[in-house]
Amino acid sequence: MSTAVRTPSVSGLHAAQSMLLKGLHTGSPIVKGAPGSDIARMRVGRRTSFTIKHPDYVDHVLHGAADRYHKSIEYELLRAVLGLNLFTDEDDSWRRHRMLLNPTMSKRHVRGMVDLMIDPIAAYVDAFDDGSDRIEVEMASSMVGLTMDVVGTALFGHRFGEVGAKMTKVVTTGLRSAEVATRLLIVASPPVWGMRAFSRALHHAPYVPPPLNALQWVMRTVDEIVWDLIDDRRAHPTGSDDLLNLLLSTQDEDGRHLPLRRVRDEVTTFMLAGHETTANALAWMWYLLALNPDARDRMLREVDEVLDGRRPTVDDIPNLPWTTACFQEAMRFYPPAWIIPRTAIEDDEIDGHRIPKGATVIVPIHAIHHDPRFWPDPEVYDPSRFLPENARGRPRSHYLPFGGGRRICIGTSFALMETTLITAMMSQRFVYDLVPGHPVEPEATLTLRPRNGVKMVARRRVANTTREAA
Ligand code: HEM
Known part of the structure; x- marks a missing residue:
C-alpha cells in the first residue's frame, strides 16, 4: 500500500445534530462530505464514515475492491423485514443464490415476460379511463399499484389488485419508520450484534413502542401477503417457469429444496424491491415530463410513430429509445436508491x-x-x-441508479423494459399535467420519494396535434 494521505474531515457533532433534527437528506453533512474534496471522513459515536464523491473511488469500492466490503449495518433493519435474501445476504451464500436467480432475471428471459407485463398495464389503462377528458390522479400511489401488479403477474403469476392499494400505506409507513430508526442508529451507532438483537425483538416482541410499532405492523402485513401467495401456489401448482416455481422447485446437489423460510424471504424482497423503486422513478418521470413539454412531445411523437395506436410487442422496445431515455434521465435526476452504504470488512x-x-x-x-x-x-x-449514441463510452460509475459491481440490481432489465412499456402505453391515450399549487418535493428515506405524492391531471389526447398543449 502507498503512504496514507490526510483525509478532510467533517464535524461529527454537526453531522449528529443535523441527523437528529433534520434526518438524512441529500444535503446532510454525512452525504455532502467536505466542500472541494472527493472524500471526507467523519466520526459519529463509535462509527467512522467516509463519503466518496468521485466515480473512480466508487469504482474501487463497488468493483475493484468489492471483496473488502459488505452491505452496511443499516441493512440489518432491512434484514428484520425482508429476512435473509439476495439483498441482505453476503459471501458464498449470496453468490449461490445470485447464480440461481440470475438466469430468470437475465435480459433474454425478461424479454419472454413482456406479454405478461403488458396485460396488467393494459388493464390499468382501461380501468383508469373512465371516459372523461380530464382525470385526476396521484401518480406516486397509482404507480405503486401498477408496478406491484406487473411484478406479481410476471414473476409470481399473481395479480395483486387490492393488495397493491394497501401496499402504498404499508411501504410509506415502513420507509418512514425505517428512516427514523436509521437516524437513531447512525447517532447511537450500536455494534452489529446489538442491531441484530434489536431487529429480532422488533419482529417478535408482543409490545413495541411508537414509532417502531409501525415497522412491526409493516413486517406482519407483508408476511401475511407473502405466505398467502406461497401457500396458494403450493396448494395449486402451475407448470410455469416463473420465479416462484423456480424458488419452490430448486434443489441442491443433495436433492434438498430451499427452506420455505428462504423462499418467503426472496419473494418478499422481489415483491418490495421490484415495485417501490420503479414506482418512484415513474412518478418522478411523469413530474419531469410535465415540466419539460418539449421532451414530452418528442416522447409522444415517438410512441405514436412506432406503435400507431396498437399494443406494443417486445420488438418495439428498441424502437422507443427516446421513451426509454426519458425514464433513464429521470433516474439521473431523482435516483430512487439515492445513497449506497457499505462497511469495510478489512482495512x-x-x-x-x-x-x-x-x-x-x-x-x-x-x-x-x-x-x-x-x-x-x-x-x-x-x-x-x-440516447445510445450519447451514452456509449460513459464511465460506468457516473450513472448508478441500479448500483454497480456484483451487487448491481438484478432487476435492471426487468425495470427498463417494464417502464418503457408503461410510459408508452399510458401515453397512447393521455398526457399528464401537474395540478397547479401542489407541492412536489423529495423525501429521502431509504428511497428518494415525492413527499406529498405527485398530483396530476390526465388529459385525453387529441388526434393529429403537433403540440400537446393544454
Ligand atoms: C427503477 C427500478 C429499480 C431501481 C432504481 C433499483 C435499484 C437497486 C439498487 C441501487 C440496488 C443495489 C443496492 C446496493 O448495492 O446496496 C438494487 C439491488 C437489488 N434490486 Fe433493484 N432496483 C430497481 C428495480 C428492481 C426490480 C424490478 C427488481 C426485481 C424484480 C429488483 C430487485 C433487486 C434485488 C433482489 C437486489 C439485490 C441484488 C443483490 O444484492 O444481488 N430491483 N436495486
Whole structure:
C-alpha cells in the first residue's frame, strides 16, 4: 500500500445534530462530505464514515475492491423485514443464490415476460379511463399499484389488485419508520450484534413502542401477503417457469429444496424491491415530463410513430429509445436508491486515504448524478444524454441508479423494459399535467420519494396535434 494521505474531515457533532433534527437528506453533512474534496471522513459515536464523491473511488469500492466490503449495518433493519435474501445476504451464500436467480432475471428471459407485463398495464389503462377528458390522479400511489401488479403477474403469476392499494400505506409507513430508526442508529451507532438483537425483538416482541410499532405492523402485513401467495401456489401448482416455481422447485446437489423460510424471504424482497423503486422513478418521470413539454412531445411523437395506436410487442422496445431515455434521465435526476452504504470488512485504501476495517463508506448517488464535472448542466432534464449514441463510452460509475459491481440490481432489465412499456402505453391515450399549487418535493428515506405524492391531471389526447398543449 502507498503512504496514507490526510483525509478532510467533517464535524461529527454537526453531522449528529443535523441527523437528529433534520434526518438524512441529500444535503446532510454525512452525504455532502467536505466542500472541494472527493472524500471526507467523519466520526459519529463509535462509527467512522467516509463519503466518496468521485466515480473512480466508487469504482474501487463497488468493483475493484468489492471483496473488502459488505452491505452496511443499516441493512440489518432491512434484514428484520425482508429476512435473509439476495439483498441482505453476503459471501458464498449470496453468490449461490445470485447464480440461481440470475438466469430468470437475465435480459433474454425478461424479454419472454413482456406479454405478461403488458396485460396488467393494459388493464390499468382501461380501468383508469373512465371516459372523461380530464382525470385526476396521484401518480406516486397509482404507480405503486401498477408496478406491484406487473411484478406479481410476471414473476409470481399473481395479480395483486387490492393488495397493491394497501401496499402504498404499508411501504410509506415502513420507509418512514425505517428512516427514523436509521437516524437513531447512525447517532447511537450500536455494534452489529446489538442491531441484530434489536431487529429480532422488533419482529417478535408482543409490545413495541411508537414509532417502531409501525415497522412491526409493516413486517406482519407483508408476511401475511407473502405466505398467502406461497401457500396458494403450493396448494395449486402451475407448470410455469416463473420465479416462484423456480424458488419452490430448486434443489441442491443433495436433492434438498430451499427452506420455505428462504423462499418467503426472496419473494418478499422481489415483491418490495421490484415495485417501490420503479414506482418512484415513474412518478418522478411523469413530474419531469410535465415540466419539460418539449421532451414530452418528442416522447409522444415517438410512441405514436412506432406503435400507431396498437399494443406494443417486445420488438418495439428498441424502437422507443427516446421513451426509454426519458425514464433513464429521470433516474439521473431523482435516483430512487439515492445513497449506497457499505462497511469495510478489512482495512482498505482509496487513492492513498486509509479506510479502517469497520468504517462505513457512503456512495452518494444523487450527488454524483448532479456533479457538473460529470454531467454538464446537471439541473437540466435532458433525455438526449441517454440516447445510445450519447451514452456509449460513459464511465460506468457516473450513472448508478441500479448500483454497480456484483451487487448491481438484478432487476435492471426487468425495470427498463417494464417502464418503457408503461410510459408508452399510458401515453397512447393521455398526457399528464401537474395540478397547479401542489407541492412536489423529495423525501429521502431509504428511497428518494415525492413527499406529498405527485398530483396530476390526465388529459385525453387529441388526434393529429403537433403540440400537446393544454
Ligand atoms: C427503477 C427500478 C429499480 C431501481 C432504481 C433499483 C435499484 C437497486 C439498487 C441501487 C440496488 C443495489 C443496492 C446496493 O448495492 O446496496 C438494487 C439491488 C437489488 N434490486 Fe433493484 N432496483 C430497481 C428495480 C428492481 C426490480 C424490478 C427488481 C426485481 C424484480 C429488483 C430487485 C433487486 C434485488 C433482489 C437486489 C439485490 C441484488 C443483490 O444484492 O444481488 N430491483 N436495486
